Amino acid sequence: MENNPDKNTTDQPSDSEQMSDALKQWLEVTREQPSQATGSVHQFPWDHIAIDRPEPNEPHPSVAVVIRIGSSSASPTVLENIETNQIIGFEQQIDSPVELMINDEVIASGLLSVQDGRYAVRITEIDGEVGDAKPDSNHNSNTKAS
Numbered sequence: 686m687e688n689n690p691d692k693n694t695t696d697q698p699s700d701s702e703q704m705s706d707a708l709k710q711w712l713e714v715t716r717e718q719p720s721q722a723t724g725s726v727h728q729f730p731w732d733h734i735a736i737d738r739p740e741p742n743e744p745h746p747s748v749a750v751v752i753r754i755g756s757s758s759a760s761p762t763v764l765e766n767i768e769t770n771q772i773i774g775f776e777q778q779i780d781s782p783v784e785l786m787i788n789d790e791v792i793a794s795g796l797l798s799v800q801d802g803r804y805a806v807r808i809t810e811i812d813g814e815v816g817d818a819k820p821d822s823n824h825n826s827n828t829k830a831s
Contacts, residue, residue, distance in 0.1 A: 751785075751786045757773060782794040796809060
C-alpha cells in the first residue's frame with residue numbers, strides 16, 4: 686500500500702482546514718463582540734449583499750467589483766441612434782467621487798486615481814463611514830494607494 690502524502694489518512698483536519706475554521710471563528714467573534722476602541726459591534730459593509738459563499742474545502746470565488754464613475758439619462762431615441770465618436774456627457778465633475786459596487790449595491794466610494802499605469806480608487810468612505818483620504822492635487826498620479 687502506497688503512502689500518499691496528499692491524502693489525509695487520519696480523521697484530523699488538515700492545516701488548511703484548521704486555518705479556515707479558525708478564520709471563520711475569528712470573524713464570528715469579531716462580528717459579535719463590541720470593538721474595544723468604539724464599543725460598537727463590527728459589521729462588514731457588504732454583509733447584507735447576497736454573495737455565493739463557498740462550501741468548506743472549496744476555493745473561494747472571485748467577486749466582481751464595479752467602479753461607477755458617473756451616470757446620465759438618455760431617451761431611447763438617442764440610444765438607438767448612438768454612433769462611433771459620439772460624446773455622451775455625465776452629470777459628475779471630473780473630480781467627483783466614484784462608487785465601488787458589488788451586485789449593483791454601493792459598498793464604498795473614493796477618488797479615481799492611477800497606480801502602476803492602471804486605474805485605481807483611493808477609498809474615502811465605506812458604507813457611510815467617512816475616512817480621512819484627501820483628494821490629490823493630481824488624481825492621475827502614479828502613487829500607490831495606501
